[in-house]
Amino acid sequence: MNDSLLKVGLAQIAPIWLDKEATLKKIExxxxxxxxxxxxxxxxxxxxxxxxxxxxxxxxxxAWDTRVNKEIHAHYVRNAVNIEAGELQGVQDLAKTHKMALYLGVMERAADRGGHSIYCSLVYINAQGEIGSVHRKLQPTYDERLTWAPGDGNGLRVHPLKDFTVGGLNCWENWMPLPRAALYGQGENLHIAVWPGNDFNTQDITRFVAREGRSYVISVGATMTHADFPEDTPHLEKILAKAPKVLGNGGSCIAGPDGEWILAPQIGKEGIFYAELDFNRVLEERMNFDCVGHYSRPDVTQLQVNRDRQSTVKFQ
Structure with missing residues (x-):
């Protein structure tokens, strides 16, 4: 086995929207x-x-206190994932069976925060089927704040995968310099950026982060059209009345450590896209720039990160 080579897959597919069990089946x-x-x-x-x-x-x-938004939100929470209750165990078991690591974006119904608010979490599962980290999005974006709670720094972690060191962020977190630096400083050289699913997010930031970090960057988004909304979705007619026919066109892509495309953004196609990454390219590109190594000045600027898992109650 050559530990310098890594076969990766980008699952640019649509969920069975707001249906936890059906979407878990599609993941499997x-x-x-x-x-x-x-x-x-x-x-x-x-x-x-x-x-x-x-x-x-x-x-x-x-709009404040409306029945429509309350009922859809309640449906959303019911279909969010309680990790502590083992709701990802089937996925973990398959990861172990297939000897495959995963980054999976989930809506987390966090038991350690009472179990009623939800967090946009990025879960890393290793090839042994173990959950390595659960990163709760630090700052939900714009209207996301109406349904998602802000996370914490506990999941700002990286993981060994063959010769690579992988880490990841959710959507617009990838635009935040300090969380990126927190991962770079732990040795990240394969960065995972997950998005709802549009090339206007992925086409510029993917290449920039790759060039900044001299790392591989994998950006993955879903596809989503009217056909992907289950008929039993609460208030479906009201949602679709104003929704565009295409809500997510994918835009999944890979940039190499020089910032050039390995896989250009894939538009409007549902499927899994594959590539093989060569770790040696990281070492080649770090020769002339390493933002946390030889091209850094920690005596002048440093980053402090609080990785405590935040909770409202701490019992002695």
């Missing part, structure tokens, strides 16, 4: 498909399980 099917291609790391988009809160932009999501 994607894992089986990727395993047949000898995939060693499979990545899904932001909030993929059970889906992104698209309704907020089309149902007057900021």
């Amino acid at each position: 099917e994607a894992m089986a498909e990727a395993a047949a291609k000898n995939t060693e790391l499979l990545v899904f988009g932001e909030a993929f399980l059970p889906g992104y809160p698209f309704w907020l932009a089309y149902t007057e999501g900021a």
